[in-house]
Amino acid sequence: MKTRYSFGGDEHIFVECDEEMSLEAFFKGMSITTALREAQIKGVTEICPANASFQVRFDPDVIAPEAMLSELKKLEAAAQAAPSTLETRIIEVPVFYNDPWTHETGQRFRERHQDPTSTDIEYTARINNLDGVDGFVATHSGAPWFVSMVGFVAGLPFLYQMVERKRQIQSPKYLRPRTDTPRLTVGHGGCFGCIYSVRGAGGYQMFGITPMPIYDPTQTVPYLRDFMCLFKPGDIVKWKPIDHAEYDHTVAEVDAGRWMPRIAPVTFSLSEFQADIDGTNARILEALNGH
Amino acid sequence: MAINVIKAGLSTTVQDLGRPGFYHIGIPTSGGMDMLSLAAANLLVGNTAGDAVLEAVFMGPELEFTVDATVAVTGADMPPKVDGVEQATWTSFRVKKGQVLSFGFLKSGARAYIAVSGGIDVPVVLGSRSTYTLGALGGHHGRKLDAGDVLPVGQGRGAAEGRTLPDGLRRKHGMPAELRMLPGLYWHRITEAAGERFFEDTWKVAPEADRIGYRFKAGHPLEFVPREQPFGAGSDPSNIVDACYPYGSVQVPGGTEPIVLHRDAVSGGGYFMVGTVISADMDLIGQLQPHTPTRFVKVTMEEALAARADRRKVLDGIAAGLA
Numbered sequence: 001m002k003t004r005y006s007f008g009g010d011e012h013i014f015v016e017c018d019e020e021m022s023l024e025a026f027f028k029g030m031s032i033t034t035a036l037r038e039a040q041i042k043g044v045t046e047i048c049p050a051n052a053s054f055q056v057r058f059d060p061d062v063i064a065p066e067a068m069l070s071e072l073k074k075l076e077a078a079a080q081a082a083p084s085t086l087e088t089r090i091i092e093v094p095v096f097y098n099d100p101w102t103h104e105t106g107q108r109f110r111e112r113h114q115d116p117t118s119t120d121i122e123y124t125a126r127i128n129n130l131d132g133v134d135g136f137v138a139t140h141s142g143a144p145w146f147v148s149m150v151g152f153v154a155g156l157p158f159l160y161q162m163v164e165r166k167r168q169i170q171s172p173k174y175l176r177p178r179t180d181t182p183r184l185t186v187g188h189g190g191c192f193g194c195i196y197s198v199r200g201a202g203g204y205q206m207f208g209i210t211p212m213p214i215y216d217p218t219q220t221v222p223y224l225r226d227f228m229c230l231f232k233p234g235d236i237v238k239w240k241p242i243d244h245a246e247y248d249h250t251v252a253e254v255d256a257g258r259w260m261p262r263i264a265p266v267t268f269s270l271s272e273f274q275a276d277i278d279g280t281n282a283r284i285l286e287a288l289n290g291h
Numbered sequence: 292m293a294i295n296v297i298k299a300g301l302s303t304t305v306q307d308l309g310r311p312g313f314y315h316i317g318i319p320t321s322g323g324m325d326m327l328s329l330a331a332a333n334l335l336v337g338n339t340a341g342d343a344v345l346e347a348v349f350m351g352p353e354l355e356f357t358v359d360a361t362v363a364v365t366g367a368d369m370p371p372k373v374d375g376v377e378q379a380t381w382t383s384f385r386v387k388k389g390q391v392l393s394f395g396f397l398k399s400g401a402r403a404y405i406a407v408s409g410g411i412d413v414p415v416v417l418g419s420r421s422t423y424t425l426g427a428l429g430g431h432h433g434r435k436l437d438a439g440d441v442l443p444v445g446q447g448r449g450a451a452e453g454r455t456l457p458d459g460l461r462r463k464h465g466m467p468a469e470l471r472m473l474p475g476l477y478w479h480r481i482t483e484a485a486g487e488r489f490f491e492d493t494w495k496v497a498p499e500a501d502r503i504g505y506r507f508k509a510g511h512p513l514e515f516v517p518r519e520q521p522f523g524a525g526s527d528p529s530n531i532v533d534a535c536y537p538y539g540s541v542q543v544p545g546g547t548e549p550i551v552l553h554r555d556a557v558s559g560g561g562y563f564m565v566g567t568v569i570s571a572d573m574d575l576i577g578q579l580q581p582h583t584p585t586r587f588v589k590v591t592m593e594e595a596l597a598a599r600a601d602r603r604k605v606l607d608g609i610a611a612g613l614a
Binding site for chain 2 (some may be wrong): 006007008009010011012014016018019020021022045046047048049050051052053054055057060061065149150151152153154155156158165172173189190191192197198200215217228229231232233
């Protein structure tokens with residue numbers, strides 16, 4: 001992993017922790033951006049962690065670009081010595097896999113897909129050697145996922161599977177992007193999952209839909225009253241498969257302002273994870289059950 | 292204290308100096324694409340530089356005033372009319388209660404800024420009144436104006452009419468446009484020859500040019516340095532592991548048509564970028580019409596900072612002239 005710094009015009013520094021995606025590269029970016037936030041350097045206006053990189057926006061009238069760069073390099077050196085733990089939270093996200101709405105959208109844009117004769121979920125199961133839709137759902141919802149970036153549009157989380165690389169689900173994006181994706185579609189492109197926070201264009205495979213709003217600019221959904229976006233980089237997500245009846249019930253509860261997501265605080269240690277992936281994941285998931 | 296929208300124009304939105312601080316969760320700064328013209332319009336009517344104004348692209352709205360106000364129109368050259376009588380741009384004028392403000396055809400530029408004494412008084416969301424339409428956030432109900440909308444106007448003393456900016460401080464719409472760019476980010480992904488041609492080519496603004504980004508076409512496709520694509524990046528040579536996009540960054544999907552991200556930028560994605568248009572030239576992009584011949588001009592950080600200081604001087608000059 002070699003860190004690469006580059007100026008994005010006179011107001012940004014772009015920092016690539018690694019060319020390729022890995023939990024280690026994400027974690028390095030999280031460590032440095034967390035330290036940067038705590039350092040409260042004058043002139044820093046935006047700190048944006050991404051998957052294997054991060055970006056800082058600054059006001060060059062307050063801090064000169066070269067000075068900003070040397071501050072970041074200092075923080076990088078300090079972050080390498082710091083313990084690799086993260087105080088974060090786990091959020092359970094109910095998913096109605098293989099739902100009729102993303103299915104209908106998938107059929108509408110079928111000529112833009114690699115395999116027009118099957119569905120997105122069947123196709124992805126097949127190319128990942130999973131046992132049909134059921135096998136896919138078990139794998140997709142089995143291990144937790146890291147929110148490795150929030151963005152593209154407001155509140156949209158990119159998610160990275162917390163399993164070794166050879167067990168990760170991978171799928172290409174659509175050959176040509178769709179012009180429509182239902183709001184709250186659970187999608188996947190490359191090695192990343194996502195939840196579409198708003199309706200709109202998209203190129204990721206569509207696996208299902210969640211009844212849980214994650215972005216609410218009107219701030220009327222009870223758990224989005226304090227802030228309109230649910231996810232932050234560093235959050236951990238556990239998918240919970242639900243059926244059509246539970247989906248409908250949850251939507252009704254959300255609309256009535258009664259539904260709340262299950263969220264629990266959790267400490268993540270990168271070294272513990274690297275030593276024992278399944279054991280660490282089991283411990284993280286237990287936090288959701290109040291253990 | 293209100294303005295009735297009789298006709299909305301093509302895409303008219305409420306904008307101020309923007310909403311920094313939320314890019315890390317995908318909410319872009321928004322705000323006027325041509326900030327300098329926005330600030331000038333405000334100062335002409337006696338507002339503070341960052342009050343909310345209307346940004347009208349290519350075509351002006353038709354607005355009925357229910358209150359006396361001082362108005363100024365800057366940015367694109369699109370003549371304002373009060374009850375059909377043409378008024379000067381970059382100059383304050385009075386609109387009386389019951390009168391209608393409308394616009395003639397666009398002569399040059401792309402975006403006009405309409406400031407009203409007291410400012411457009413929509414609610415402040417996350418520190419700004421700017422509209423971010425993709426996220427249905429801010430402005431007037433998170434969207435562009437529609438006929439029938441009623442816009443609240445704030446309390447303002449209103450400057451005298453006939454205040455005007457000297458010609459030297461007004462936005463010029465030059466042809467061909469030149470956008471100064473600092474190469475970087477993933478510049479190393481293209482060959483040296485492709486890099487040279489990128490700056491030699493005359494590009495043209497594509498029809499897909501909006502507040503999210505401006506697309507350019509008619510230049511040579513970029514040739515990539517061969518590599519095995521990194522894990523998670525996707526198979527196209529223009530793909531990277533999804534990363535954050537700087538404002539003004541120049542991404543080139545498939546290596547064919549550059550897109551310069553602007554105030555409503557998508558905050559990140561999986562396309563490589565060859566560099567970033569410098570902060571001093573961001574305003575200029577907002578005034579480019581489709582088909583405008585455009586060149587990217589390579590600059591150093593030193594030159595970028597000097598251009599930034601020059602822009603600051605113009606802004607200070609406008610403020611001093613209207614103090």
